[in-house]
Amino acid sequence: MNITIRIPSPLRRFTEQAAQIELNANTVGEALMALNAQYPDLQTQLMDEQGKLRNFVNIFHNKIDIKQLQGMESTLDEGSELRIVPAIAGGKK
Amino acid sequence: MSPSLTPSELSRYSRHIMLPEMGVEGQQALKAASVLIVGAGGLGSPLCLYLAAAGIGTLGIIDNDTVDETNLQRQILYNMDDIGLSKVDCATSRLRKLNPYINIQPYHTALSSQNALDIIQPYDLVIDGTDNFPTRYLVNDACVLLNKPNVYGSIFRFEGQATVFNYSKGPCYRCLYPAPPPPGLVPSCAEGGVLGILPAIIASIQATEAIKIITGIGTTLTGRLLIYEALDMKFDELTIVRDQHCCLCGEQPTIKGLTNYQQFCGIADTPIDVTYGEIASQELKTLIDTNTAPTIIDVREPYEREICHIEGSQHIPMQQISNHLQEFDPNQELLFYCKLGGRSAKVCQLFTDNGYQRVTNLKGGIMAWANEIDTTLTQY
Numbered sequence: 425m426n427i428t429i430r431i432p433s434p435l436r437r438f439t440e441q442a443a444q445i446e447l448n449a450n451t452v453g454e455a456l457m458a459l460n461a462q463y464p465d466l467q468t469q470l471m472d473e474q475g476k477l478r479n480f481v482n483i484f485h486n487k488i489d490i491k492q493l494q495g496m497e498s499t500l501d502e503g504s505e506l507r508i509v510p511a512i513a514g515g516k517k
Numbered sequence: 518m519s520p521s522l523t524p525s526e527l528s529r530y531s532r533h534i535m536l537p538e539m540g541v542e543g544q545q546a547l548k549a550a551s552v553l554i555v556g557a558g559g560l561g562s563p564l565c566l567y568l569a570a571a572g573i574g575t576l577g578i579i580d581n582d583t584v585d586e587t588n589l590q591r592q593i594l595y596n597m598d599d600i601g602l603s604k605v606d607c608a609t610s611r612l613r614k615l616n617p618y619i620n621i622q623p624y625h626t627a628l629s630s631q632n633a634l635d636i637i638q639p640y641d642l643v644i645d646g647t648d649n650f651p652t653r654y655l656v657n658d659a660c661v662l663l664n665k666p667n668v669y670g671s672i673f674r675f676e677g678q679a680t681v682f683n684y685s686k687g688p689c690y691r692c693l694y695p696a697p698p699p700p701g702l703v704p705s706c707a708e709g710g711v712l713g714i715l716p717a718i719i720a721s722i723q724a725t726e727a728i729k730i731i732t733g734i735g736t737t738l739t740g741r742l743l744i745y746e747a748l749d750m751k752f753d754e755l756t757i758v759r760d761q762h763c764c765l766c767g768e769q770p771t772i773k774g775l776t777n778y779q780q781f782c783g784i785a786d787t788p789i790d791v792t793y794g795e796i797a798s799q800e801l802k803t804l805i806d807t808n809t810a811p812t813i814i815d816v817r818e819p820y821e822r823e824i825c826h827i828e829g830s831q832h833i834p835m836q837q838i839s840n841h842l843q844e845f846d847p848n849q850e851l852l853f854y855c856k857l858g859g860r861s862a863k864v865c866q867l868f869t870d871n872g873y874q875r876v877t878n879l880k881g882g883i884m885a886w887a888n889e890i891d892t893t894l895t896q897y
Contacts, residue, residue: 433674434709437836479696484755492758509744509755511694512673513650514559514711 425450427504429459434510438466452485453496455506470508480511519545520574526618530572543732544572548619550731551575553640555628555656557604558582559716560646560670560723562594567724569612569619573731576612577640579624580604587897591713628652630775633659642730644668644723650697651778657682657690658775661766668726670719675712675747677719680738680757681726683766687739692760692767697782712747719745793865794877798886801852801879805829811850811877816864821856825894827886835860839867847873854879854886856897 429445436443445462449455460467470481477483483490484507490498500506522544527534530544552573554564557580569576584592584599584607599607605623612621624636628647637643637659645656645667653671660667666684671677682689722743729735742755765772796804804810813830815822822832833841835855845851851868853861853876861878868876879886887894 433676478698480694480698482693487753487755489755489757491760492756507744507753507755509678509742511650511698512671512676512678513653513697514648514672514709 425500425502425504427455427500427502427506429455429506430508432508432510432512434512435466435469435508438469439463449500451496451500452483452490452493452498452506455500456483456496469510482509483507484509519549521545522548523618526572529618533571538734539732543734546732547572547728548574550642551577551640552727552731553577553579553637553643554646555579555643555652556646556648557592557594557608558588558646558648559591559672559711560644560720561604561608562592563717563720564644564646564724565594565608565612566615567721568727569616569621571724571728572616573619573727575620575622575640577622577624577636578605578608579626579628579636580608581625581627591711591716593717628655630655630778633775634663637663637665640665642666642668642727644670644727646670646720646723650782653690654697654781655775655778658765658772661689662774666730668723668730670716670723672711672715672719674709675715677715677745677747679719679722679726679743679745680741681730682739684730684737684739686759688757688759689763689766691765692763693742693757695760695764699783715745715747718747792869793862795880796852796877797880798889801886802890811852811875812845813852813854814864815855815883816853816861817855817883821897824897825883825887827854827883827891830854835864838864842868842871845873848875849873850875850877852877852879855882857882857884 426446426448431439431443431445439445445459447455447458449458470478472478485493485498486505522541533539533544534541550573552568554561557565557578565578582604584595584602584604586600589595594608594611603625605625609621609623626632633655643656643660643665645653647653647656657667660683667682669682669690670679726738729737740757742757744753744755759766761768764770813827815826815830815832816835816838818834853864855861858878858881861882865876865878884896887896
């Protein structure tokens with residue numbers, strides 16, 4: 425399936441400033457593996473040592489949190505959009 | 518019983534009152550309401566102005582910071598005369614002039630595990646306008662423990678997030694993000710920059726949500742995380758749900774009180790052992806004066822160097838430093854500095870991790886140098 429992954433600005437320094445990446449994958453897990461292969465520095469930002477998604481990163485498939493779907497096993501459709509949403513804290517300073 | 522509105526108030530709020538959804542009843546609800554704004558900065562400025570103008574009966578404002586010139590790019594509550602003064606004092610005096618019909622309750626302190634429950638308890642609703650993870654988790658936890666809605670907003674560079682936590686069976690911040698990123702992984706606005714207008718957009722959304730919750734009109738953002746991207750001018754909403762296993766608001770919560778949020782966010786109360794040296798500005802001055810100074814390297818961005826720099830220093834921006842590692846002799850004495858000492862500390866760590874033994878960080882960065890040694894330098 426051809427899908428799109430949207431990269432938030434805090435993580436774009438790991439994707440050569442790309443805001444959107446198109447790739448081919450059948451599940452969320454496959455898509456992240458392909459993304460990490462393309463941008464290896466991104467891997468430690470998104471995954472812990474056990475390969476689990478970090479606690480301060482959420483992935484949404486077509487606007488639904490993958491935790492409400494089948495997590496990394498969630499299947500993708502042609503044209504699916506994955507969105508990486510990390511915690512950001514700014515506001516005051 | 519809702520407080521009645523005086524003729525002056527009926528006139529002042531007439532554009533609200535003529536909205537059929539709002540009416541006199543809605544305006545009375547605003548007058549009866551109490552809202553605590555945590556942080557009087559980028560988000561807090563428009564929040565204070567709009568909620569005071571809207572006639573929220575009691576507006577609490579908590580912040581322990583003073584106004585700095587770099588705030589004025591986006592913190593529209595303040596002006597040049599306020600530089601160096603307490604934000605909460607400036608906010609209070611400005612808002613009292615804007616709307617004398619409401620009560621402003623200033624708190625000249627930082628929200629902490631010790632004071633949060635007492636401060637939040639009397640309020641109907643809390644608005645999170647903070648700038649750091651420890652306070653965000655503290656605000657969230659205190660709101661869940663006291664059962665108060667938490668109107669959330671956060672900004673970074675050109676992007677913002679907003680939602681309502683702990684309201685109407687919706688999720689809390691911990692349902693969305695059970696743990697914060699380790700320190701240093703996500704740059705702060707002070708390091709990463711922020712478009713000055715961005716907080717106005719996000720704060721206006723937060724203020725709208727607060728008014729909707731108080732008056733009971735419309736559909737709130739609970740269960741929806743709104744993402745705003747200024748560069749593409751896109752608003753997106755993502756579905757978020759309460760996590761039944763959430764350690765705070767789930768079915769079997771393990772958190773029953775406030776904790777140490779600095780520790781939870783991985784920020785040590787006491788300095789951790791570092792593998793590089795640190796010297797103060799005065800010590801560096803002595804080394805320079807006696808011709809025994811190490812090679813001094815400025816790791817800030819080019820525009821920062823144009824504002825001020827230490828005479829005789831080299832310049833390699835932090836983002837490029839790893840490409841220059843090989844250029845230095847491992848026995849060479851190196852001193853790194855940035856604005857405040859944080860970024861240069863990371864560079865020192867990188868060098869010591871790569872076998873460089875004689876690496877030193879300038880404590881307090883060039884701002885300490887500008888304060889203590891060369892007061893002709895422009896501070897920023």
